[in-house]
Every structure is written in structure tokens, then in C-alpha cells.
Amino acid sequence: MKVINLDHISAKPLLPEVKTVMIEAIEKDYHNPASQHKSGEEAAAVLQNARKAVAQLLNCKTPKEIVFTSGGTESVNHAIKGVALANEDRGKHIVTSNIEHNAVIRSLRRLKSAGFVVTSLPVDSSGRVKPRDVADAITKDTILVSIMHSNNETGTIQPIEEIGAITREKKVIFHTDAVDSVGVLPMDVQKLGVDLLSFAANTFYGPAGVGGLYIRRGTRIFPLLDGGVQENNKRAGAENLVGIIGMGKAAELALRDMDKRLAHLRTLKNRLLTELPKTIDEYIVNTHPEHSLPNLLSISVQYIEGESVMLMLDDENIAVSTRSACATGSLRASHVLLSLGLSHADAQGTLVLSFGIDNTENDIDTFLKALKAVVTTLRDISPLYQKASKA
């Protein structure tokens, strides 16, 4: 049974080429890259190739600036906690935004209980942080600014370059959680002006459970995991070589095919945006029209609830995601959507549609047809729709 995956933000398929190199790596059964004998050196060379491929994707000055991790969450934890611990003698103030991923929010919450002070900045109704607010929030005690590159619920991209110029001028360390951007969009750490950047391999069709942290040379940061001297003394523990080899291949392909992929994703998104108003009425687009990921669109369908839509589309073999509170275990609507100024009822009707290079325009058409039927069914049941129609 073929399922149409419009939930790529949760999981992307492994590329066949990536799968092949990972299987080869398992069969090869590499030794520990930290060992000094021939077998170890052979493994170290493979590790270095992967590091070069990833460093190229981000335009790092040297591959040494890449630290491999177990994924986006570890990278974010490392960046935030590592900088806080290494710089607390200079100050205990951190600046962030109201729309960050839980990895950032909860890392900062942990630091708050250890005496750090956090300023969390609002976003405007389009979902973007104002660089001016960042400049105003920085004090002489500020040691870190952490603002995400693109938001995982709305796809909206933040003005990282402008913020980077501010943090450089004020000599504050700048981290960006770029987990949903790296490998999708052209990324250049020099241009962005960031000191730390978190990413994950699955975003660019590599394996889940592998990622990395870009650490600009000279950045004061402690390891999150203490132990051996792996990863240039920045991340202890034997490397997940099979996963890293997969990520290296995925990075190489992402860089090679970037333009082709972008063109395809933009075609899909345009089709969705053009056809949606002909399919359903009374919905809100939460994604920025210009500054947003090419592969994500968040909409809030009014008078109905997202989980119900998701379950009914699932019956039609179409996978979508909802950030409505009900689906996540938290009973509250998403903090990101409320930050945009959405009402609770509208936020509950949110669908996150995220597509990939494996989707076709036909998938979009099938989805739209199914969505129309589902929205009609659920609005027929909804007392809110009844009231709105009467009014």
C-alpha cells in the first residue's frame, strides 16, 4: 500500500546511494578511527572524508570545525550548555526567541535553574524576530544568542545574517538551530556570521540519529560529553561511523543536486499554494510568503481540529503532521502558532505539510482532493462552523 508522505519534517527517506554506502560500511566492519594501527587509520580516513563533505556543504574554513553528534538535539544541547558552562565567568545572560524547538527551550530552562538569565524575544505576525530586538536585548552580561534558522512548524526563515552582524559587532557568541535548513537550502556559515550551527543528517535524506555541530575556530565551548579525545576533543565516545558515512554521502549529494531539488520543491509548493484556495475556504497560511523553506507549508483550517483531519487523511493513506496540541501529548496549542497571534481555536486546526524530492505534483493533487472531502465532513460536525455560518 503506497502512502503519500507529506510529513517529511518528521522523517525523510534514505537516498538509495546513501543506503548503499552504509551497507558497504557495515560489511566492511571498520575499526575504531582513534586507533593508530593500519585498520584504525583506514577508518580515520573514511571519517575524514565524511567530515570534508559536510564541511563543504556549510562552507567551513576547515573540516575541523565540524563535530559529529547523535543528531540535532545533541548538537543544540552541546551548543547551548557548552557555551554557557565555558563562559559563565563572563556573564550569565542568554538571548533567544519565543519560537524555538524544545531542544533549545528545555536546554535553556535547565540553565535557568542553574542561575542563568534568559531573554526570549517575540516574533512579529509573520513569524520573524526583529534583529533590532536582538541588539536591544544584548547586555554586558550576554554570552550567547540562540535563534533558529528555520522554524520546524511554520517553515519561516529568520534574518540570521542580520543578527550575525549584530553579534559579531557586540562580540557575543551566536548559535543557530539550522536542523530544518541544512541540506535543503544553500548554507554558508561565513555569510551567516554564526559561531555555532546545529544540523541533522535526516534533513538531507541521510540516516536519523546522526548530525553535527559547526563550531567556528576560537569559540569558547565545553564538550557536552566528557571522555576520550575523539572529535578533536570536543565530543567523546567512539564515532557512529556507519551513520557518519551515510551523512557524508548525503551531504555530497545535497550539494551536487541543490538547485535541481530546490526547483522541484518550489514547483510542489507553488502548486499547493495555487490550488488550495480553489479547494477549501476559510484557512490561514502560517508560513512566510517569501522567507520560508521551499518544502513546508503550514495552514490552519478554521472551525475544525487538526488531529481529526490527520486521522481522516491517514485513512486515505496520506501522512501529514499537525502541531495541534492534541497530537503531541501537550494539551495546549503550539507555542509557535500562538506567538504568531493565532487564536487557540484556529491554532487547533493546523496542518503542517512538508514534502520532499520523492513527492510528485500528482501527490499534491491527491492530497487536495482528499482534504476537500475531509474538511467538508468535519465542518458538518463542527458547532463552530454552524455558528460562523449563522453569523
Added chain:
Amino acid sequence: MYNKTVMDHFRNPRNVGVIEDADGVGEVGNPLCGDMMTIYLKIKDEHIEEIKFQTFGCGSAIAVSSMITEIARGKSLAEAKQLTNKDVAAALEGLPKNKLHCSNLGADALQLAIQDYEDKLAGVKRPQPIRKEKHEHSHGQKCYCPYCDIEIQADITFCDACQSSLEDEH
């Protein structure tokens, strides 16, 4: 996430709709929680002759609404007054823990509809219940951890039982 009975009532909800000349109407819920239900009753000889519902909410909210209408239909008012949200969850063979409080409001809506019917008969005019903005008022005065379902104080930000952080989440 949901069992077969819940999914059946979600996919094929029974007794959906509005009774235009209803004898009693009961409305519960709050968009803060994500669920709102309205139940309409037609009463004949102290029995529920007809019952319909409308619901804005997640899968379990729709299943709960459908199930309460099935259970209550044909019952005497005395019998119907005994029905609780727990009965509905049991008839559905269980609901996920984090859904028990926000979505399981079917019996509450039914009780309000019966009260509305009896008020009309007695000529009592009750003031419209005031929509409270704060979440902790929406299920009576009790508050529960959304992660482990244990009863907690409304103003705490951390659940001791399951170690979850609760900033604005309960």
C-alpha cells in the same frame, strides 16, 4: 494511538447533527483545550427520544460524542442522569490518558442538556455560564497533568509524579 472502538466511532460517528426544535441543549468545552461539544435532546414521556451532537475536536472528542449519544438514546431521564464521563470511556474500551480530561466531556454535555430541559419545564432561567479564559477552570476546579494524568495544583509548573515541566500546559 486509539483502539478499534474509538476509531470506529470517529470514522462513523452516530447521531451527528442539530435538532432545530430541541427540548434541551447542552454545550461544553473551550477552544483552549481544543474541544467543544453540543448535545441536542428531544424528550418524550420522560425518555430521550432523539439525541444529536456537534463537536469541534480531536479523534477522541468525536468518538466520545458519538458514544454518549448511543448510550443515552432511549434511556429514561433518571437513567441518563446517572451517566458519567467514565461510563463513556469504558464503553469506548479506553482512551489515551492525556485525552481523558479534555476530550471526554460527552456526559457533561448530556447532563447540561437534561438540566436545560428541566429548567425550561420549571420556567427557571439560569444565567449563561461565563466562558472562563483560564484553562484550569474548564473542567470544574480540578487540574490534571497532561502527561501522567495525576491530579495536580493549578499553579504548579512541574509535575512531581512524572517529572514533566508544565509551563502553561495544564
